[in-house]
Amino acid sequence: MTDLRAVGAPPRLEWLVSTVAKVHNETRRARTLVLDVPLWPGHRAGQHVDVRLVAEDGYQAQRSYSIASPPESPSLELTVERLDDGEVSPYLCDVLRVGDGLEIRGPIGGYFVWDVAQGGPLFLVAGGSGIVPLMAMMRHYAAAPNELRADVPVRLLYSARTLDDVIYRDELEMGSRVDARVSLALTRDAPAGWGGYRRRIDRAMLEEVGWPPNESPRVFVCGPTPLVESVANLLVEIGHVPSRIRTERFGPTG
Amino acid sequence: MADTPFIARGFHSRRAPATPGRLPPGQYETRDFPVLSAGPTPRTPLAKWDFTIKGVDDRSVRWSWDELRAFPHETPNVDIHCVTKWSKFDTSWEGISVDTLLNAALAAGVQDAPYVMAFSDGGYTTNLPLADVTGGKAWIAFGYDSAPLPPEHGGPARLLVPHLYFWKSAKWVRGLQLLREDRPGFWEQLGYHDRGDPWREQRYQGDP
Numbered sequence: 001m002t003d004l005r006a007v008g009a010p011p012r013l014e015w016l017v018s019t020v021a022k023v024h025n026e027t028r029r030a031r032t033l034v035l036d037v038p039l040w041p042g043h044r045a046g047q048h049v050d051v052r053l054v055a056e057d058g059y060q061a062q063r064s065y066s067i068a069s070p071p072e073s074p075s076l077e078l079t080v081e082r083l084d085d086g087e088v089s090p091y092l093c094d095v096l097r098v099g100d101g102l103e104i105r106g107p108i109g110g111y112f113v114w115d116v117a118q119g120g121p122l123f124l125v126a127g128g129s130g131i132v133p134l135m136a137m138m139r140h141y142a143a144a145p146n147e148l149r150a151d152v153p154v155r156l157l158y159s160a161r162t163l164d165d166v167i168y169r170d171e172l173e174m175g176s177r178v179d180a181r182v183s184l185a186l187t188r189d190a191p192a193g194w195g196g197y198r199r200r201i202d203r204a205m206l207e208e209v210g211w212p213p214n215e216s217p218r219v220f221v222c223g224p225t226p227l228v229e230s231v232a233n234l235l236v237e238i239g240h241v242p243s244r245i246r247t248e249r250f251g252p253t254g
Numbered sequence: 255m256a257d258t259p260f261i262a263r264g265f266h267s268r269r270a271p272a273t274p275g276r277l278p279p280g281q282y283e284t285r286d287f288p289v290l291s292a293g294p295t296p297r298t299p300l301a302k303w304d305f306t307i308k309g310v311d312d313r314s315v316r317w318s319w320d321e322l323r324a325f326p327h328e329t330p331n332v333d334i335h336c337v338t339k340w341s342k343f344d345t346s347w348e349g350i351s352v353d354t355l356l357n358a359a360l361a362a363g364v365q366d367a368p369y370v371m372a373f374s375d376g377g378y379t380t381n382l383p384l385a386d387v388t389g390g391k392a393w394i395a396f397g398y399d400s401a402p403l404p405p406e407h408g409g410p411a412r413l414l415v416p417h418l419y420f421w422k423s424a425k426w427v428r429g430l431q432l433l434r435e436d437r438p439g440f441w442e443q444l445g446y447h448d449r450g451d452p453w454r455e456q457r458y459q460g461d462p
Binding site: 011012013015017050052053054055056057058059060061062063064086087090091095096100101102103108109110111112225228229232233235236242243245246247249 | 259260261262263264265266267268269279280281282288289290291292293294295296338339376377406440441443444445457458459460461
């Protein structure tokens with residue numbers, strides 16, 4: 001493996017105090033924070049940031065959150081899923097408000113990343129809030145010039161519990177109009193007349209909606225560990241080359 | 255840390271404090287065992303599995319699964335710390351001390367060096383000073399919680415270096431390459447720290 005790193009001491013990733021410019025609820029459990037970050041160095045689709053909260057008594061908690069906004073966006077967006085027994089996500093979802101400062105550092109991660117110049121076809125598989133870094137890729141794709149997009153067909157398979165748990169639902173429905181084929185799989189309840197999948201992601205589904213192995217797609221899978229483990233194993237069984245499959249597993253991050 | 259922290263308005267701890275001195279800065283305790291890896295779980299049949307220690311002069315020793323398992327076992331009970339902020343206390347493992355394997359390799363003529371690169375199925379690598387895997391601080395682990403190490407946690411065997419962030423504990427490990435000079439492994443090339451001491455919060459390149 002070649003050394004990708006430049007010679008010399010690397011600069012420290014500094015903690016930056018961002019300002020909450022906007023917040024909006026995506027679902028009952030997920031909220032997007034729109035942050036103004038002075039001196040943000042830019043990021044790639046799929047990267048994450050560390051968030052640090054320090055209480056007045058000095059107690060601190062840190063967590064990592066995927067970046068939802070594409071590199072083209074002037075502000076940094078994080079979408080946070082609220083975990084009731086957590087201590088950082090309830091703060092970010094319930095307490096933090098417009099005008100507050102929020103300490104972040106990043107961007108972090110250089111493997112689970114994609115840009116349109118890398119080409120495709122692209123197959124994105126998300127479970128739950130695992131959609132967040134994949135949405136940054138979709139948004140980056142949507143922002144690319146038409147001639148670049150034409151050569152990079154995109155398919156997204158997204159598994160959520162119910163339709164109300166689908167993060168970025170409106171935008172994903174629009175996303176299907178920029179050549180990205182979006183398939184939804186609902187694992188618990190589906191509304192009457194639901195035309196999408198009504199089961200967990202399985203091999204048949206991956207074969208129906210994904211690209212066949214001979215198209216050599218780049219595949220990104222993000223979600224809870226059982227989903228990622230199962231999807232990645234099935235993709236290898238179907239015949240996809242393991243090195244074309246990149247995974248990010250969301251453990252419990254409270 | 256040197257930087258003055260920014261106080262988050264209205265933030266208070268919601269967790270009972272962990273045993274003092276046990277949780278490194280920025281970490282929280284979890285009782286689950288999260289899985290983090292960059293790609294699909296590789297699967298090598300044990301009949302084809304081997305473990306290699308390569309010296310700096312290309313002289314190497316290689317053990318089959320059965321040969322490796324014939325070395326004396328240890329059962330470390332340790333706390334582990336992931337750079338993604340979770341820590342897990344009192345994890346119990348079964349494995350072979352890296353000291354045992356290195357001594358056997360040196361006795362077989364493998365040439366010593368001050369750094370190692372662990373390498374794994376799937377192409378993963380991670381770099382460590384030799385001093386961080388010797389002196390009773392590291393194991394090649396094949397058992398977890400009185401059972402074979404599950405594939406998603408790195409089975410059949412993983413490196414276990416509990417005093418460093420857990421990305422150093424390479425899953426699906428297949429060997430150690432001794433190196434005269436340090437050089438970055440997989441995550442280290444992608445911005446993670448070359449050493450990764452959780453007590454000093456050595457998360458990313460440039461951290462103290």
